[in-house]
Amino acid sequence: MSLQGVLPLNGFSGGEVLAYRPDHLLVAGMVERGSKVLDIGCGDGDLLQLLESRGIDGRGIELSREGVNHCVAKGLAVVQGDADTDLIDYPDDAFDYVILSQTLQATRQPKVVLENLLRIGRRAIVTFPNFGFWRLRLQLLVGGHMPRTDNLPFTWYDTPNIHFCTIKDFVQLCDEIGVKMERAVALDAYARPLRVAMPWWFWNMFGEQGVFLLSRAEKGR
Amino acid sequence: MAGVRDMTGLTPKSTSALRTVAPEERSHEVDHPSSLVAQFGADKPLKLDCGVDLAPFQIAYQTYGELNADKSNAVLVCHALTGDQHVANRHPVTGKPGWWETLVGQGRPLDPSRYFIICSNVIGGCMGSTGPASMNPATGKVWGLDFPIITIPDMVRAQAMLIDHLGIDTLFAVVGGSMGGMQALQWTVAYPARVFANLAIACATRHSAQNIAFHELGRQAVMADPDWDHGRYGDKGVHPHRGLAVARMAAHITYLSDAALHRKFGRRMQDRELPTFSFDADFQVESYLRYQGSSFVERFDANSYLYLTRAMDYFDIAADHDGVLAAAFRGIQTRFCVVSFTSDWLFPTSESRALVHALNASSARVSFAEIETDKGHDAFLLDVPEFIDIAGAFLESAGKARGLKAPNGG
Numbered sequence: 001m002s003l004q005g006v007l008p009l010n011g012f013s014g015g016e017v018l019a020y021r022p023d024h025l026l027v028a029g030m031v032e033r034g035s036k037v038l039d040i041g042c043g044d045g046d047l048l049q050l051l052e053s054r055g056i057d058g059r060g061i062e063l064s065r066e067g068v069n070h071c072v073a074k075g076l077a078v079v080q081g082d083a084d085t086d087l088i089d090y091p092d093d094a095f096d097y098v099i100l101s102q103t104l105q106a107t108r109q110p111k112v113v114l115e116n117l118l119r120i121g122r123r124a125i126v127t128f129p130n131f132g133f134w135r136l137r138l139q140l141l142v143g144g145h146m147p148r149t150d151n152l153p154f155t156w157y158d159t160p161n162i163h164f165c166t167i168k169d170f171v172q173l174c175d176e177i178g179v180k181m182e183r184a185v186a187l188d189a190y191a192r193p194l195r196v197a198m199p200w201w202f203w204n205m206f207g208e209q210g211v212f213l214l215s216r217a218e219k220g221r
Numbered sequence: 222m223a224g225v226r227d228m229t230g231l232t233p234k235s236t237s238a239l240r241t242v243a244p245e246e247r248s249h250e251v252d253h254p255s256s257l258v259a260q261f262g263a264d265k266p267l268k269l270d271c272g273v274d275l276a277p278f279q280i281a282y283q284t285y286g287e288l289n290a291d292k293s294n295a296v297l298v299c300h301a302l303t304g305d306q307h308v309a310n311r312h313p314v315t316g317k318p319g320w321w322e323t324l325v326g327q328g329r330p331l332d333p334s335r336y337f338i339i340c341s342n343v344i345g346g347c348m349g350s351t352g353p354a355s356m357n358p359a360t361g362k363v364w365g366l367d368f369p370i371i372t373i374p375d376m377v378r379a380q381a382m383l384i385d386h387l388g389i390d391t392l393f394a395v396v397g398g399s400m401g402g403m404q405a406l407q408w409t410v411a412y413p414a415r416v417f418a419n420l421a422i423a424c425a426t427r428h429s430a431q432n433i434a435f436h437e438l439g440r441q442a443v444m445a446d447p448d449w450d451h452g453r454y455g456d457k458g459v460h461p462h463r464g465l466a467v468a469r470m471a472a473h474i475t476y477l478s479d480a481a482l483h484r485k486f487g488r489r490m491q492d493r494e495l496p497t498f499s500f501d502a503d504f505q506v507e508s509y510l511r512y513q514g515s516s517f518v519e520r521f522d523a524n525s526y527l528y529l530t531r532a533m534d535y536f537d538i539a540a541d542h543d544g545v546l547a548a549a550f551r552g553i554q555t556r557f558c559v560v561s562f563t564s565d566w567l568f569p570t571s572e573s574r575a576l577v578h579a580l581n582a583s584s585a586r587v588s589f590a591e592i593e594t595d596k597g598h599d600a601f602l603l604d605v606p607e608f609i610d611i612a613g614a615f616l617e618s619a620g621k622a623r624g625l626k627a628p629n630g631g
Contacts, residue, residue, distance in 0.1 A: 059586065059587075065590075065591055068589070068591075069592070069607060069611060071588075072588040072589075072615065073611050073614040074618075075614045075615060076588065077556070079559075080589055080591055086578075089582060094584050
């Protein structure tokens, strides 16, 4: 089965499908063309490049100096910065979308970061590893040690990931701070979306990653 | 260093700049530069921040490459405190290669086959633009301290007059490091619509207290030299070279870093095994500094040094915008690339970060990279590959956005 058949990849060329990570394609597909996007924790800038190639005005923040320099050397508008401390400097409504891709679990204050995302951007796209994924549960239950996978290769003592959550936890946090979930997708171990009709507990067990498109709750709610 | 170089594509418009002038001919360059000169008469005064209208005055400049048909490929390179217009050709006084050949030249980020590169001597300088060492036409004598105090915005205003004179409306890019970076930033503050891209390296939006302090040290060293004579040394045909050399030595330390000095010299002795128990230059680092001081005075005017350091001291973009830096960049469309170096303690990364925060708050398109190096502030002038790559990529992507053709039509 081709990726095109599995992922909601309308509007992507075959070349793009081969060149980019499936979760990046999924995120890029959520962003309207011509919009202005801030990618927090943009790494080497792969997602930003994909967005720019689609006529999206992309900016990035990256913590590691090497990552930033790679991005700037690709001609991307990326600055060195920390999601925990630097978002405060961005004005309200500065972006159409703010993306936090695989970074939430590495922040010191995920709740504050999430609130800032939807202050700076009208919408936010958050992707994160689901700690409720069955393989991780199994490693802890049977192996009795902190789980490690290909996506989460670090040992407990050197991991930058300090705030793991499950899909269920994340949904709860969104409810707590009054964030509207416009779209939610759980990706399996092959980065394929799980069937939409499945209940949350199923996603929480079989989703390896959660991808959420969020917006501000309407006033008065 | 100054050996035979391939100057293809680097030949400035004024080929006479390639000759080498003996150091004593420095004063000749002040009024009759061996580069291009734009003259502005009494009808086109330079309106200075101090309230004086300076007229007549002249701007000495150098150009490389050709201006394209739609005049969209002009790049202004702004020089640092003791730099000049000879950015990529042999220096007419010292005979040394251009001061920024790591960035400007064939195959370099600023390639003359692609861009029309302009570099002018700042107003207040001593390499052909009107300054304290120039002849005051009203008196027939050297200006000296009668020359009005100038500021970074004044330098930029003069450059804008030069750009007008060249018939260029919008610059593709303004590029500068240190004091050149200050000018680049001032360009986008004063003429936001005339700058498409801004590459500001190792600089700040204001001069810090520590930097003002170092400049004051340098100025006092010049003024303490009896030959300075309240700035009237020009009348007597002398030059306060001892004071200026000390000023340069102190300043030069701030351009390096502890690590760079240690790597270059350590505690090694100069041509001797044991200390001489005297005040000779026993250590290599002393000998190096003395050389830096003495070679500097051969090419630079002492009063000019006072004026230019003062201009940097007064620089504070936020102060001109009710203390809010972001207000200076509101609504700006210019693309920025800000670069700092880890070991630069003269213009540390924190200064660049403050600029980037202000640009972010203004929703400007900004890239910011901090380059790891032990070479200190001087790193921007040296061959630091990561910096050159980033400068190149930024200009490349800005060129694409501007619709500039790649070199050789590719």
